[in-house]
Amino acid sequence: MDAPAKDAPLVELRNISVSFGGIKAVDDVTVDLYPGEVVGLLGHNGAGKSTLIKVLSGAYRRDAGQIFINGKEVHINNPRDAKNLGIETIYQALALADNVDAAANLYLGRELKTSWGLLDDAAMEAEARRVMGRLNPNFKRFKEPAKSLSGGQRQSVAIARAILFNAKILIMDEPTAALGPQETQMVAELIHELKRQGLGIFLIDHDIHSVMKLCDRASVMKNGQLVGTVNVGEVSDDDILGMIILGKKPAKAA
Amino acid sequence: MATEGETKPEPARREGLFRTFLNATELDIRILGMVGALLVIWCGFDIYSGIGREGEGTGLLGGFFLTPRNLWTLLVQTTPIAVMTTGMVLVIVMRQIDLSVGSMLSMLAVTGAVVQVFILGPSLGVGHPVIWVAGVVTCLVAGTLVGIFNGVLTAYLQIPAFIVTLGGLIAYSGIAFLLASGVTIAPMDKTFDVFGGGIPESWIGPFWSWMLGAAACALIIYALYNGRQKRRKFKFPLRPMWAEVTLGAIGAVAVLGTTWVVNSYPWPFNLIKQYAEANNVTIPDGVENTDGNAICMSAGDVVRCTDGLIYYTGYAVPVLIALVVGAAMTFLSSRTKFGRYIFAIGGNPEAAELAGINTKWVTVKVFALMGFLVGLSSIIASARLDAATNALGQSNELYVIAAAVIGGTSLAGGVGTVYGAILGALTMQSIQSGMQLLNLPAAFQNIVVGTVLVIAVFVDQLYRRRVK
Numbered sequence: 001m002d003a004p005a006k007d008a009p010l011v012e013l014r015n016i017s018v019s020f021g022g023i024k025a026v027d028d029v030t031v032d033l034y035p036g037e038v039v040g041l042l043g044h045n046g047a048g049k050s051t052l053i054k055v056l057s058g059a060y061r062r063d064a065g066q067i068f069i070n071g072k073e074v075h076i077n078n079p080r081d082a083k084n085l086g087i088e089t090i091y092q093a094l095a096l097a098d099n100v101d102a103a104a105n106l107y108l109g110r111e112l113k114t115s116w117g118l119l120d121d122a123a124m125e126a127e128a129r130r131v132m133g134r135l136n137p138n139f140k141r142f143k144e145p146a147k148s149l150s151g152g153q154r155q156s157v158a159i160a161r162a163i164l165f166n167a168k169i170l171i172m173d174e175p176t177a178a179l180g181p182q183e184t185q186m187v188a189e190l191i192h193e194l195k196r197q198g199l200g201i202f203l204i205d206h207d208i209h210s211v212m213k214l215c216d217r218a219s220v221m222k223n224g225q226l227v228g229t230v231n232v233g234e235v236s237d238d239d240i241l242g243m244i245i246l247g248k249k250p251a252k253a254a
Numbered sequence: 255m256a257t258e259g260e261t262k263p264e265p266a267r268r269e270g271l272f273r274t275f276l277n278a279t280e281l282d283i284r285i286l287g288m289v290g291a292l293l294v295i296w297c298g299f300d301i302y303s304g305i306g307r308e309g310e311g312t313g314l315l316g317g318f319f320l321t322p323r324n325l326w327t328l329l330v331q332t333t334p335i336a337v338m339t340t341g342m343v344l345v346i347v348m349r350q351i352d353l354s355v356g357s358m359l360s361m362l363a364v365t366g367a368v369v370q371v372f373i374l375g376p377s378l379g380v381g382h383p384v385i386w387v388a389g390v391v392t393c394l395v396a397g398t399l400v401g402i403f404n405g406v407l408t409a410y411l412q413i414p415a416f417i418v419t420l421g422g423l424i425a426y427s428g429i430a431f432l433l434a435s436g437v438t439i440a441p442m443d444k445t446f447d448v449f450g451g452g453i454p455e456s457w458i459g460p461f462w463s464w465m466l467g468a469a470a471c472a473l474i475i476y477a478l479y480n481g482r483q484k485r486r487k488f489k490f491p492l493r494p495m496w497a498e499v500t501l502g503a504i505g506a507v508a509v510l511g512t513t514w515v516v517n518s519y520p521w522p523f524n525l526i527k528q529y530a531e532a533n534n535v536t537i538p539d540g541v542e543n544t545d546g547n548a549i550c551m552s553a554g555d556v557v558r559c560t561d562g563l564i565y566y567t568g569y570a571v572p573v574l575i576a577l578v579v580g581a582a583m584t585f586l587s588s589r590t591k592f593g594r595y596i597f598a599i600g601g602n603p604e605a606a607e608l609a610g611i612n613t614k615w616v617t618v619k620v621f622a623l624m625g626f627l628v629g630l631s632s633i634i635a636s637a638r639l640d641a642a643t644n645a646l647g648q649s650n651e652l653y654v655i656a657a658a659v660i661g662g663t664s665l666a667g668g669v670g671t672v673y674g675a676i677l678g679a680l681t682m683q684s685i686q687s688g689m690q691l692l693n694l695p696a697a698f699q700n701i702v703v704g705t706v707l708v709i710a711v712f713v714d715q716l717y718r719r720r721v722k
């Protein structure tokens with residue numbers, strides 16, 4: 001479970017700070033992630049979890065701090081930089097283009113093209129059917145604009161979008177918030193499988209039980225600051241709850 | 255199974271024949287509605303213009319609107335707005351606006367004219383082939399550069415496009431005035447004038463018109479066949495065969511019908527005469543008939559007659575340009591990555607950025623394309639007039655935007671089609687031409703066009719609300 005210390009982490013976010021106007025949304029936070037590992041990010045609403053991972057995904061600029069991938073410092077200034085480094089993100093707000101269809105959304109930014117350099121919509125739709133079949137077999141509405149999809153269907157599209165491209169680092173910001181029990185179970189299985197494939201996953205989730213089940217380590221934030229990072233196997237639900245609510249790190253944690 | 259079900263018209267029997275037809279052919283009902291409205295407008299003008307003048311009109315319904323002559327002119331007059339509106343659709347789809355196109359057109363036309371008339375004309379000698387090439391290149395390149403300028407200010411300096419191009423609307427017309435020193439610059443190079451459609455050299459004649467029509471029909475059939483093959487390859491539901499045949503037939507009838515109309519418009523009497531005299535074509539003897547469009551020799555005079563020497567115009571070059579632009583822009587917006595990005599940005603700019611699209615660069619490219627198309631229109635407009643003035647494109651921005659909006663483009667962004675906008679331009683021009691035909695004053699035309707704009711958007715929204 002513990003990654004060998006000699007290897008550099010897949011991702012290290014070091015001393016990251018982000019402020020909006022006067023608010024320090026993220027205040028000097030350091031977290032890391034190893035290949036084949038799932039790290040849960042926990043914290044109350046507005047704790048700064050989404051802001052922190054958006055720095056990694058290129059959606060926000062950091063005010064201070066460094067990002068290391070495989071031990072090398074990288075500069076992520078926009079989402080394209082992050083994608084080029086193999087970082088895929090499922091955003092909490094489910095960033096879909098509402099007026100184009102599910103298949104087009106899946107491939108947005110990395111369209112399949114024919115030998116003539118034109119959009120290969122048929123191939124994209126066929127591939128979309130294949131990927132979505134794995135994730136949400138009930139999904140049939142490939143040709144409709146994303147705005148006519150339900151919340152859960154949108155979420156399925158956003159997840160499929162992120163796993164479609166062979167990412168090395170996956171960021172999931174509350175990926176199952178809108179999903180039904182069956183679909184949630186499929187996402188859990190998916191996380192296990194991606195982990196086996198050696199991906200590193202940041203998982204933001206308010207459900208402590210699913211964090212305990214899916215994650216190897218958990219980092220807890222409060223008011224923009226890192227309370228601490230614990231090995232999930234060594235702490236109880238109540239320990240984590242205490243960290244979230246009281247901002248207190250349990251004595252025995254790593 | 256995921257591969258079947260959703261595109262099939264399920265409750266076909268209950269929904270009636272029209273629904274079945276729409277579902278099977280996948281035609282856009284809003285476009286059908288627009289075509290219907292256009293036909294009603296055309297027929298209305300034809301009937302109305304014939305009232306009180308029974309027997310005089312040669313139009314389809316006894317009036318003066320549905321005549322080859324009027325329809326041909328209508329097509330040529332629509333081209334500058336039609337060309338620009340194909341770009342405006344993309345600008346608006348991307349949630350931007352370009353208010354500067356009218357002034358830009360004047361500025362570009364004047365620039366092109368200055369290059370031809372004041373700079374190259376005197377030094378190279380009138381008619382030198384470099385002149386028209388330089389005129390064309392100047393307009394296109396300058397247009398693209400101005401578009402890039404608008405786009406950079408909008409995308410990278412984050413000044414709202416409304417403000418950037420409102421500034422352009424005012425400033426570019428000032429530049430046009432300065433360049434032209436307030437006077438009309440004329441005449442343009444004779445080869446350059448081919449782009450305007452006002453001279454015989456710019457009419458391709460019946461033979462080539464039929465050839466082009468046939469080629470277009472072949473292309474339609476190929477596209478349908480290709481689409482079907484593709485659906486089959488990926489095991490998507492196929493359209494029923496009768497729907498494919500119907501689509502092909504509609505396309506072919508539209509193409510061949512238009513070709514027939516332009517091939518039925520004879521050259522004006524004077525031009526036939528000039529051409530015959532200049533090229534030593536023998537003019538046959540005949541009986542004078544002032545209703546005829548041909549020319550004959552009668553008692554040593556050249557007169558109008560029915561069975562004599564006659565030439566037909568066929569497609570005019572500017573109309574061909576507009577058709578090619580329309581096809582290219584439709585293709586660009588629906589088949590390329592660039593087009594897909596424009597729609598995605600319009601639908602949700604943030605999501606597009608997060609998906610890794612370089613939204614700023616796409617914005618610059620769209621404004622550059624808009625500028626290029628304004629350059630093209632400035633060529634057509636100044637060639638048609640055989641002159642350039644600083645007022646050439648006045649108010650064009652309003653018509654261009656109105657055409658796009660009448661054609662179903664949503665100002666909220668994300669929604670719009672190139673062919674819809676072209677139909678919008680044609681509708682607006684039809685209303686204006688029709689009212690000119692009825693000798694209604696220009697002020698009245700403005701009132702009607704403005705009203706139509708508002709009604710068109712209202713009806714469109716009613717429709718959209720009902721569909722939801």
Ligand SMILES: Nc1ncnc2c1ncn2[C@@H]1O[C@H](COP(=O)(O)OP(=O)(O)OP(=O)(O)O)[C@@H](O)[C@H]1O
Pocket residue numbers: 020023025043044045046047048049050051052092
């Ligand atoms: N774009 C923004 N502009 C201004 N303030 C912001 C912005 N994004 C986030 N914030 C602020 O930063 C703080 C952290 O927000 P963040 O979205 O990271 O919280 P979170 O931990 O993801 O919460 P939740 O669990 O509700 O998703 C909040 O106080 C929020 O109001």
Ligand SMILES: [Mg+2]
Pocket residue numbers: 049050051092173
């Ligand atoms: Mg959040």
